[in-house]
Amino acid sequence: MKTWDKLVDLLTDRLRVDPELRLDVAEELRAHLEDSAAEFRQAGQSDEEAVASAAKALGDPQQLADELWQANRRRIRIRGVLRWGSRVALVPGAILVILILMMGLVEIFMPVNKEGYISASWLEGLSEEQRFVLESGSPLMLGTEAIEAAKSITDRWPNNPVYYGNYVAQMYTWGEISFDEQPNVDRLKKILAVLDKGERIDPDNAFYNFTKAAWLVLASSDVSKDTTRTYDMVNQEGKLHQISCWKIEIHDLDLFKRALAEFKVGLGKGEFTTRAADMIELRGRLLPEPRGLQDYMRQQTLAVVVAIPPLGGYKKLARSVLAHAIDLAVAGQHEESVDLVDGVELMAAKLGSRARDIVDLLLAHSIRLEGLGHAQCVYKEMGLLDQAQFAQEVYSQAVTQIRKVISSRALIDENQLRHAGVFDHFVGLITRFPPGYTVDFEPRRTAEQFVAAEIGLLLSLCLLVLLALLLGGLALVSLIIQRPGNKPILLFVGWSGIGKICLLAIVVPVAVYALYAYVLTASDRVYGLNYTAGKTLLEFVVTLGAICVLLLGLGYSAVRRRAEEIGLVVPPALRLRDRRWIACVGALIALAVVVYLVGWWAGPFKPKGPRLRQFDSIHGAFLAIAVVAFLLFWGLREFAGLYWRKCDHFRRTLYRSLVPIIAAAVIVVGIFCGWALARGESSAAKRITGSSAMDFCNELERSDFRLFRENFIAQHTEMMNRQELGTRD
Amino acid sequence: MDFSKDLIRGSIVPIVLALLKDRPMYGYEMVKVVNARTGGRLEWKEGTLYPTLHRLQAGGFISARWADAPADEAPGRKRKYYSIARKGRTELARRREEWRQFDLAVNAIMLGGAT
Structure with a gap:
């Protein structure tokens, strides 16, 4: 080949601004000269004569060099622009795509400031009052700020009982008024004034009367256990228990009498409510359809963060x-x-019949039980032993009933929880899923799965961009330190080459995964991530592994082919024979993955229960590690030839040429997959109707606890009717 | 008989397209085929072919790919094969028609044919 170097250099010298094209043309001319010289040799010429004849047959070198330059000038200019574009635009473009994807996800994991908590779009089309209600509900408002916000609404709309109830609740929550200490005269006066105002705004609600009574009792007396006086209770096993009554020490009789008076006024009113659930419903109705999971979670928090007065009073x-x-x-x-x-039993019935959540209901039960217990003592003192016995039986029945329900609450339905998803799983653990509680987990679960896929996509793209930056950095160092002939060349593998790489390395794996996950539903999307975390991780790793292997493998092959064409020394392509045992190990791991996924789908490999915290889908995680280890090993083995000394120039050229290929792949995948996943998440979030485990307002309606409330409602109605009849008589 | 340089230069594009119409060829092969088919009357300066090929490739009339030379001809060597593209076929048809019309017109004058 050296025979022609001088001539070929002369012919292609003007093409040096495009090293790849120059090498390509040089190689073509060399091949031509070789063929030509071989023919002259066949015709009987000596080597020297054949070389001279071939060079002569090619024509005038100066004229040919000029014609070659003229013919390729336009091409060189276009390729120069493309090369510049790929250097300047592709890597920054890939980083930009990643930043956009990151911004979409970051809200889920990052704290939101007060100003940004309520999205501006949520307020569109709302009236002044509605905006007020929504904006004052930020869960990030604390202390005086929260009280001031609640006060501003009730000042603006002073006759609304829900707004005033919210204001009072905020005062309780942030310690402006609380039951934790005995109030002095001034403090009591101030508190009673607030509650008196509430009674005027919400006259049918016994909340203000009972709360006033509670404050007056706190200010006027002390209660403690009376160990000398007990009442009986027979438990589920038929064992008799004795429970101490309460005794009272009154310091201020006038105040205590006022307390009893307020208590009795409250008994005559139709309902007893803190209005907390009404405020939640009010906010919930104002919120628009969520655009994504983070929107939904913020809206849920906003809807449920409503202060509830401490009920211990x-x-x-x-x-x-x-x-x-x-x-x-x-x-x-x-x-x-x-x-x-x-009266105490009626107060309990009043609280229980209007209960919207389990806390209210259990408090009502607890008050009722104490009432029934003390009724035994009262009837015994009065000599009415039959009545006392009856009170004791009712008491025991009520205890058995409530214990049965409370103990059954601990029995979480594992089958149900498997379908819940991470969000509902943890919230479900807090509320312990009341018995009989039914909810459609699908939209939340699906939104979570899309978010997980978005995270997987983002991490994958970050990995690829880091790889591109690393390769680009190595190429840059070579560009700086290497001599002109050894500098890495940016090779263009051709549009069809890029198309093939995109199709085989990106479109096919993504399409296969989408088919598996969303069309064939073989990936068991009916289960939540709390149950399928390990398996989902495995799926992501396999898909990402396939993309990386194909992208690097095909990219390497394309660049290698091109480098070979332009005459660079390249490492030999691995033959199947050399790959045989690597392929066998890969096939074994692939088989294990398939068996695991099929076994999971069919049933036998499914874990016994959702145990996200313990990461029970450990097999999936182990397989994922095996896949990663295999791919790393494959990469080292496959690309080992790169580190031959004679392939140095090719290695540097490969590093440089892979950068735009990887960056372009990141841009394409990021835009299309990111868009598709965000759309899927948004569509799932829009399907969410109401909430599930966090559904404070429907906690009782959706569970077997509603039966207890129905009992309270019946009892309350009956007692109120009796009271009315008594009043008439 | 030697043809004028301008005549050869003007005919090189339709000839290359016509050669590639049936099968892909590499540069040296085209030179040989032309020399053989024309009995040496249309002897190209070999180098002049490559600028034309590159211009046609840049214009999208032909495409190129590197492939191994047949083992019995040049073992272990690679050659750049050119193929005609769809745009090249259209151009070839246009050039043929143009040549026919030109031929008729020139013949009518030079050889005294029908007017």
Whole structure:
């Protein structure tokens, strides 16, 4: 080949601005001269004569060099622009795509500031009042700020009982008023003024009367356990238990009498509610369809973050009233004593019948039980042993009933939880899924799966961009330190080459995975990520591994072929014979993956329960590690030839030429897959109707606890009717 | 008989397209085929072919790919084969028609044919 170097260099010298094209033309001319010289040799010429004849037959070198330059000038200019574009635009473009994808995901994991919590789009089309309600609900508002926000709404719309209830609840929550200490006169006055105003705004709600009564009791008396007086309870096993009654020590009789008066006023009112659930519903109705999972989660938090006044004060009120009832029974004031005991039961029924959540319902039960227990003591003091016995039986029945329900709450339906998804899984663990609780987990679960795929995509693309930057960095160093003839060349593998790489390395694996995951549903998307985490990780790793292997393998082959064409020394292509045992190991791992996935899908490999915390789908994770290890090994073995000394120039050229291929792949995959996944997530988020485990407002409606509330409603109706009849008589 | 340089230069594009019409060829092969088919009357300066091939390739009339030379001819060597593209076939048809018309017109004058 050296024979022609001088001539070929002369012919292609003007093409040196495009090293790849120059090498390509040079190689073509060399091949021509070789063929030509071989023919002259066949005609009987000596080597020297044949070389000279071939060179002469080619024509005038100066004229040919000029014609070659003229013929390729336009091509050189276009290729120069493309090369410049690929250097300047592709890698930054890939980084930009990653940043856009990252911004879409970051909101889920990053804290949101107060200003950004409520998206501007949520407020579109809302009236001033609606905006007020929504904007004041930021869960990031704390302390005085939260109270001020609640106050501003009730100041603007002073006759709305829900807004005022919210204001009072915020004052409780942030310690402006709370049951934790005995109030002095000024503080009591201030608190009673707030509650009096509430009573004027919400006259049919016993909340303000009972709360006032609770405060007055706190200010006027102390209650403690009376170990000398007990009532009986027979448990589920038929064993008799004795429970101490409460005793009261009154410091300020006038205040205590005011407390009893408020208590009795409250008993005559139609309902007893903190209005917290009403506020949640109000906010929930104002929120638009979520555009994604993060929108949904923020909306959910916004909807449920409503202050609920501490209900312990009512328990203390009930205990004080019951202890006082016993004192009255001992003092012979039987009728008043029975009225107070009945009053406590009515208060419990009032709270239970309007309960929207389990906390309210359990508090109502607890107050009722204390009422029934103390009723035993009151009737015993009055000598009405049959009544006392009856109260004890009702008490025991109520205890058995509630214990049965509470113990069954611990029995989480594992089958149901498998379908829940991570979000509902953890929230479900908090609320323990009340028995009979049914909910459609599909939209939330699907949205989560899309988010997981988005995270997988983002990590994969980050990995590819890091690889491109690493290769680009190595190529740049070579460009700086190498001599002109050894500098890496940016090879163009041709549009069809790029098309083939994109199709085989990206479109096919992504399409196969999409088919597997979303069309054939073989990936068991009916289960949540809390159950399928390991398996999903394996799926992502296999898909990403396939993309990386194909992208690097095909990219390497294309660049190698091109480099060979232009005369660079390239490592030999691995033959199947050399790959045989690597292929065998790969096939074994692939077989294990397929067996695992099929076994998972068909049933036998499914874990017993969703145990995300313990990462129970450990087999999937192990297989994922095996796949990664194999691919790394494959890569090292496959590309080992690159490190031959004679292939140095090719290695540097490969590094440089792979950068635009990888960057282009990242841009294509990022745009199309990112768009498709975001669309899927948005579509799933829009299908979410209401909420599930966090559905405070429907907690009772959706579970077997509603039966208890129905009992309270019936009891309340009956007691109110009786009271009405009594009043008429 | 030697043809004028301008005549050869003007005919090189339709000849290359016509050669590639049936099968892909490499540069040296085209030179040999032309010399053989014309009995040496249309003897190209070999080098002049390559600028034309490159111009046609840049214009999308032909495409090129590297492939191994047949083992019995030049073992272990690679050659650049050119193939005609769809645009090249259209151009060839146009050039043929143009040549026919030109031929008729020139014949009518030079050889005294029908007017």
